[in-house]
Amino acid sequence: MGTLPEMRVVASEAELREIVQEPGRFVIDKDIGRIDEHARTIIAHSPLLLLATSDSDGTCDVSPRGDPAGSVLVLDDHTLVLADRPGNRRTDSFRNLLRNPRAGLLFLVPGMNETLRVNGRATLVSDAPFFDDLEVRGKRPHLAVVIQVEELYMHCSKAFLRSSLWKPETWPDRTSLPTLGQITKDQIGIKEVTADVIDADLALDAENNRY
Incomplete structure (x- = not known):
């Protein structure tokens, strides 16, 4: 757990309603x-x-x-x-x-x-x-x-x-984001296979095991 900054905590419904009206x-x-x-x-x-x-x-x-x-x-x-x-x-x-x-x-x-x-x-x-x-x-x-x-x-x-979820013009370029294979490899610490191999396996599973 990281160290949290100093915060004014809302701890009761009464405090909440001071900020957000009924x-x-x-x-x-x-x-x-x-x-x-x-x-x-x-x-x-x-x-x-x-x-x-x-x-x-x-x-x-x-x-x-x-x-x-x-x-x-x-x-x-x-x-x-x-x-x-x-x-x-x-x-x-x-x-x-x-x-x-x-x-x-x-x-x-x-x-x-x-x-x-x-x-x-x-x-x-x-x-x-x-x-x-x-x-x-x-x-x-x-x-x-x-x-x-x-x-x-x-x-x-x-x-x-x-x-603006439904506006394609606001969507990020998908190539600027990591693939699930790269995320999985980095987060789990997989060293024996490449992200491309993991992505290929994930794509194959998604195609063949949807139902």
């Missing part, structure tokens, strides 16, 4: 706690979501989940299903959910500056009748997460407008 009624009332027709439309068009979980001790994790738009199932007005796809097998999110069955989701739609936020109780399942509907490229998942929706509301556009 939200207006509209902001409070926007949580509808269910999946309405608008939420269904956004979920159906979202190819990427972020899944936030925490361990029983509060240790947090956020994991990106990507699939063709429409892959997240809406079973009813309070139930979502997310398929698990092949990954690095760390199972950070799943181990968290077994210890603390609470989850937060953020649905993104390309080109849309507003996002959909969902919070609720999560259950990890290994089979159910709806697993057939989770198939992609003929591959049926081995695991899925069922979310019982407790909170659901839209998040405004300011973060995406400030970041």
Whole structure:
């Protein structure tokens, strides 16, 4: 841990509210706690979501989940299903959910500056009748997460407008950034193979083991 500079720490909600005023009624009332027709439309068009979980001790994790738009199932007005796809097998999110069955989701739609936020109780399942509907490229998942929706509301556009995320002209030149192979080699201290070899292996795995 590094040495932190001298800071004025906010340690109570009262201190927080001295800086940030109470939200207006509209902001409070926007949580509808269910999946309405608008939420269904956004979920159906979202190819990427972020899944936030925490361990029983509060240790947090956020994991990106990507699939063709429409892959997240809406079973009813309070139930979502997310398929698990092949990954690095760390199972950070799943181990968290077994210890603390609470989850937060953020649905993104390309080109849309507003996002959909969902919070609720999560259950990890290994089979159910709806697993057939989770198939992609003929591959049926081995695991899925069922979310019982407790909170659901839209998040405004300011973060995406400030970041200009969807404006290609603001994107950095990809060649100016390190590749995952180079990052992996440096961070882990791999000496026996080059970054190019690691990148080639990663690209092959990403192509052949998506589902």
